[in-house]
Amino acid sequence: MTHPAIASGTPADGGSDALVLKVLDGLKKLIFHEIPSARDISLERLSRSAGGLSRENWSLDASWTDANGRHAHRLMLMRDAAGTLLNTERKREFEVLKALERSAVAAPVVHWIDPDGRFLGAPSLVMALMPGSCDYMVLNGSRPLPERLALAHDFLQLLVSIQVVDWRGQGLGESLGVPEDSPAKTELGYWEAEYRRVRLEPHPELDYVLAWLGRTAPQAEAIVLVHGDFKPGNALIEGKNITAKLDWETAHLGDPLEDLGWITNPVRKREHQIPGHWERQQIIEAYSKLTGRKICEADLTWWNVFSCWKLAVIQLTAVGEFVAGRYNRVFHTPSWLFRPMLQMMERAE
Amino acid sequence: MRPTVEEQLHGTCRILESVVAPCVADPFARTILDNLIANLRMMTAALPKVAGFLRYDNDATLRQLLALREALPSELDARINQAMAASEPDVADGPAQEERNQLLRELLAAAVCSPALTPDMRHSIQNYMVNRASRVPMRYVPTVASVNSSTAKR
Numbered sequence: 001m002t003h004p005a006i007a008s009g010t011p012a013d014g015g016s017d018a019l020v021l022k023v024l025d026g027l028k029k030l031i032f033h034e035i036p037s038a039r040d041i042s043l044e045r046l047s048r049s050a051g052g053l054s055r056e057n058w059s060l061d062a063s064w065t066d067a068n069g070r071h072a073h074r075l076m077l078m079r080d081a082a083g084t085l086l087n088t089e090r091k092r093e094f095e096v097l098k099a100l101e102r103s104a105v106a107a108p109v110v111h112w113i114d115p116d117g118r119f120l121g122a123p124s125l126v127m128a129l130m131p132g133s134c135d136y137m138v139l140n141g142s143r144p145l146p147e148r149l150a151l152a153h154d155f156l157q158l159l160v161s162i163q164v165v166d167w168r169g170q171g172l173g174e175s176l177g178v179p180e181d182s183p184a185k186t187e188l189g190y191w192e193a194e195y196r197r198v199r200l201e202p203h204p205e206l207d208y209v210l211a212w213l214g215r216t217a218p219q220a221e222a223i224v225l226v227h228g229d230f231k232p233g234n235a236l237i238e239g240k241n242i243t244a245k246l247d248w249e250t251a252h253l254g255d256p257l258e259d260l261g262w263i264t265n266p267v268r269k270r271e272h273q274i275p276g277h278w279e280r281q282q283i284i285e286a287y288s289k290l291t292g293r294k295i296c297e298a299d300l301t302w303w304n305v306f307s308c309w310k311l312a313v314i315q316l317t318a319v320g321e322f323v324a325g326r327y328n329r330v331f332h333t334p335s336w337l338f339r340p341m342l343q344m345m346e347r348a349e
Numbered sequence: 350m351r352p353t354v355e356e357q358l359h360g361t362c363r364i365l366e367s368v369v370a371p372c373v374a375d376p377f378a379r380t381i382l383d384n385l386i387a388n389l390r391m392m393t394a395a396l397p398k399v400a401g402f403l404r405y406d407n408d409a410t411l412r413q414l415l416a417l418r419e420a421l422p423s424e425l426d427a428r429i430n431q432a433m434a435a436s437e438p439d440v441a442d443g444p445a446q447e448e449r450n451q452l453l454r455e456l457l458a459a460a461v462c463s464p465a466l467t468p469d470m471r472h473s474i475q476n477y478m479v480n481r482a483s484r485v486p487m488r489y490v491p492t493v494a495s496v497n498s499s500t501a502k503r
Contacts, residue, residue, distance in 0.1 A: 048377050202454040205478045208461040315489065328381050330388040332489045338482040342475045 020046060023058060026120035027077060031064060033119065034112045038064040054086040054249070055079060059129050074129040076108065080122040082326045086314065088249040090123040091115045092175055096225075096251045097127065099170035105161050106244050132236030132243035139232060139274050147240060152278045153286065154242050155232065159259050160290045162245070163224040167253060172225065176253050183254035184217040184302065187310075195313045198320045205338045209309050212345050218299040220255035227251055230259045231271050257295070260287055261303020267311075267340050301348045308341045358393040362386055380492070387490040395486035402486050403446040407437075410453040413477045420465035429456055 028041050046060040056079045063072040080090070090113055097110035108127040114120045135141060139148050139155075167173060179186035192210060199206075227234075228250030236244045263272040264280045273279050284295050315334040321327030352360065365386050373379045414429050421429070432452060438445030461474050 048375075201451055202458040204454055204457040204461050205482070207458040208474060208478065211462045329384045330489075332487050333485070334489065335482040335485045336488065339479050342478060346475060 020048075022121055023077065023079065026114070026124075027060075027062075027126070030112055030114050030119040030124075030126065031062070035064065035066055037066045040065045054081065054088075056081050073111075075111070075126055076129045077120075077124060077126050079120055079124040080117070082122075086249055086317070089115075090125050090249075093249045093251065094125055095175040096172065096248045097125075099165065099167070099172050100248075102170060103161070103165045105165060106158065106242055107248065108244050108246065130236050130244035130246075132238035132241075134233060134236055134246075136231070136233035136271060138237060139272065139278070140270055145274070145277065148274055149277055150240065151232075151237070151242070152274060155230075155235070155263075155272075156283065156286055157290065158235075158242060158245060159227070159230055159263070160287070162227055162230075162259070163256050163291070165225045167223075167225050172253065176251070178223065178253055179220075182217055183220045183223065183258070184306070185214075187252075187254060187258065188213055188217060188306065191306075191310050191313050195316065198313065198317045200316075200320055200323060203316075203333065205335075205342075206309065206312055209305065209338075209341050209345065213302070213306055213309060216298075216302055216348070218255075218257075218296070218302050220257070221293060222256055223253050224256045225251065226254040226256075226258045228259075228262075230262050231268070233271065255303070256291070256293065257300055257303045258306075260284075260295075261300055262307045264300065265304045265307040266344070267308055267337060298348055301344055305341050305344050305348075308337045308344075312337050354396065355393055358389055358396070362389050362393065365389075383492045384490075387492045391488060391490045395488070398486040400440065400443060400446065402484055403443075403450050404440060405484065406481060407446065407449050407453055409477060409481065410450070410457055413474065414453065414456055414460055416473055417460045417463070417466065417470055420463050420467065420470055421460055422463070425456065425459055425463075429460075432456060 024043055024046060027043060031041055032038055041064040042062070044061045044063075046058055049057045049059065056077075058077040058079065060075050060077065061072070062075050063070065065071070094110055094113040094115075097107055100107040101109060108130050110125060110127040112126045114124040114126075117123050139152055141148070143151075165172075167176070181189075188210075195206065195210070227245065227248065229247055230245075234245065234247040235242050236246065260283075262268070264283055265272075266280075269275075269279075273283070284300070287293070288295060312334045315331050318327055318329065318331035319333065322330055365382065370379065370382055370386070373382055411433065414432075418426055418429065435449075438449055440446070466474070
């Protein structure tokens with residue numbers, strides 16, 4: 001990197017030296033592209049986090065000088081990895097985050113996008129690094145029960161806040177696409193195509209469940225903004241407060257029951273529920289109270305089964321990417337999901 | 350043959366855990382290493398069960414296919430007949446067992462989507478699938494970031 005506007009760039013921990021230099025170099029070019037008057041661009045404390053199954057997550061301190069003076073920001077760079085669990089578009093995510101800036105939903109402020117990887121070598125987003133830390137198991141961790149229950153309610157309130165985002169007013173219909181058929185069928189169609197694309201061998205269990213999902217897909221009561229992977233592990237918490245909902249790459253317009261089906265999914269109980277205090281029934285009651293919606297148990301069960309099936313497809317993606325030499329974690333066919341899916345189907349029938 | 354495959358895998362895990370892992374300071378690389386070690390440990394236990402599982406599964410899948418025949422279209426039934434007529438691969442021939450398993454599971458994937466299945470057939474399919482899932486020897490082993498786990502996402 002020889003651009004005269006660049007003053008310094010310090011590789012830190014995380015990733016190979018070549019990758020670190022590539023990220024620093026690309027980021028400086030992106031900043032200069034976005035702010036042509038920027039000079040003395042400094043990028044410090046670049047660090048790749050251990051988390052992030054579908055993308056590289058890098059944090060850093062960035063500062064530069066432009067016509068308005070000196071600027072300093074803590075930033076988070078999310079860069080598509082060579083192998084990924086999710087085949088998603090950064091442009092959609094960028095537009096969702098921009099829309100959320102004008103809503104009550106706690107989400108990172110997004111600064112820039114490199115949609116085709118022209119600067120960073122892979123599609124990337126740069127956003128503000130929000131305060132707080134991430135804890136997948138916060139609802140069943142060491143915090144006192146009242147605190148965990150309050151957080152559980154806050155998570156549900158956050159889910160509802162996402163559902164009341166005025167997606168039409170924010171222009172999200174154009175960027176995300178409005179489901180033409182029932183949202184259940186639209187989502188199933190998308191994930192079925194993914195399934196057919198990524199599987200390496202026959203999976204009669206997943207075909208059997210897919211046929212059931214196709215036969216019983218429900219209609220939606222409304223079309224809302226759906227996060228698509230709503231879980232404590234995709235949020236930052238500081239003290240007793242949720243400071244940001246993260247990972248919007250699977251956000252789309254769909255059925256209000258989709259995110260609710262994800263958090264009441266029995267296979268993810270340990271992440272989303274508190275035994276004896278915040279279980280499926282209590283979540284449904286609290287959701288109904290917050291939204292005024294009456295939940296159809298059969299429809300919600302459909303979304304529970306769909307959640308498991310979608311999770312299975314994501315894991316098969318990881319299997320395929322690992323075998324192709326693009327993904328560095330070993331996954332297997334998710335046979336542990338088969339029994340709960342079949343049991344829920346049997347109960348629903 | 351000593352060290353046996355199992356002994357070699359055990360030894361590899363031990364060395365990776367006690368010698369290599371403590372020297373890996375980078376959180377991302379450490380998470381990857383932990384996942385690889387956990388998978389090697391799983392494989393060490395699973396490997397001796399794979400051949401037996403394939404023999405069980407080929408037999409159970411063929412029986413399941415036969416139980417569904419009345420509800421299947423004639424073209425699929427003919428393919429099942431063909432698979433039945435083929436001789437069983439040698440029990441010691443892993444790749445041939447694997448290939449037969451693939452073929453039978455492909456037939457089953459088509460059979461379980463038949464619209465003519467009766468409730469009893471569906472019940473037997475579900476039992477077969479639950480039984481099979483409980484016997485599959487290879488499984489994903491979840492691992493958490495071992496360094497700075499509270500802020501792993503960041």
